[in-house]
């Protein structure tokens with residue numbers, strides 16, 4: 217008998233076809249994520265689960281899933297999974313790192329460019345007839361933005377995505393790039409030409425653009441709050457393509473309202489999806505996109521392939537390549553037997 221697998225959202229057909237050679241699959245085929253009760257009920261009866269960041273895989277769910285051996289998360293971040301609890305219960309947890317680093321770095325740059333070049337405002341100016349009404353094709357002071365060359369890009373978290381963003385900053389735009397991280401990457405500093413700052417404060421004070429690339433953990437929750445936003449230059453902008461809760465939203469709204477910073481580009485939010493009357497929608501100097509950091513066909517398909525690789529490795533009794541809780545191996549060997 218094949219092990220049972222529940223997939224919490226539709227993935228790509230070719231990947232499902234390959235998975236079905238190994239597993240008996242059930243897929244939640246609605247657009248909206250399965251309610252927690254459905255997750256609980258399915259988890260109770262399956263051997264493997266493919267989850268998304270919108271699925272709450274907490275200790276209650278894991279403890280009530282006697283057959284469950286592996287949670288293969290279809291995402292890089294896994295802050296929705298209680299990894300500690302999974303490890304204790306001998307449940308393997310995997311993610312899909314690196315295969316979307318370029319995609320997310322590109323979106324990060326799309327936001328940086330959209331804010332500094334005022335792309336949304338300019339587009340609206342044309343579409344809504346503002347430009348036409350001026351009867352003026354060109355004016356030296358029309359829609360002035362900010363040049364990136366020579367400016368300072370501050371990266372918070374020089375991991376896989378932060379590194380890609382830094383590289384484009386140095387090579388593509390001739391920026392000075394500084395970073396703060398709990399790990400110092402001396403080798404990368406040399407290769408990329410980036411400079412380390414030993415405190416978050418130093419990066420915040422010096423940077424013209426601050427871009428966040430840390431995972432959401434108990435240490436990074438609200439890492440950017442009132443105090444930090446006040447340290448930024450009033451001309452600086454904040455970009456967040458990591459996780460919404462790394463930034464204290466209320467503090468950010470206050471910072472924008474009172475002009476502590478000059479703008480923001482956000483892909484991630486506290487409480488997604490945000491409503492259309494959210495306070496952040498009031499600002500012209502803020503660009504908002506709906507958590508599309510990894511949303512390219514190439515990226516999302518590669519993520520599905522990584523989920524497949526992790527599940528097949530586990531099926532074959534091998535340690536999955538993207539195991540996020542390596543200690544679990546001491547609790548139970550990989551495999552469904």
Ligand code: NAD
Nearest residue numbers: 292293373374375376377397398430431435457458509510
């Ligand atoms: P990564 O693990 O390669 O890099 C994270 C970096 O953050 C590491 O260098 C780590 O040392 C550093 N870090 C961790 N805790 C820190 C702290 N307290 N202070 C300072 N630095 C700290 O991860 P990645 O692949 O670059 O992804 C980063 C994050 O981006 C993910 O965790 C995920 O939440 C988010 N992400 C978002 C999207 C999206 O769709 N917007 C897509 C992929 C990933």
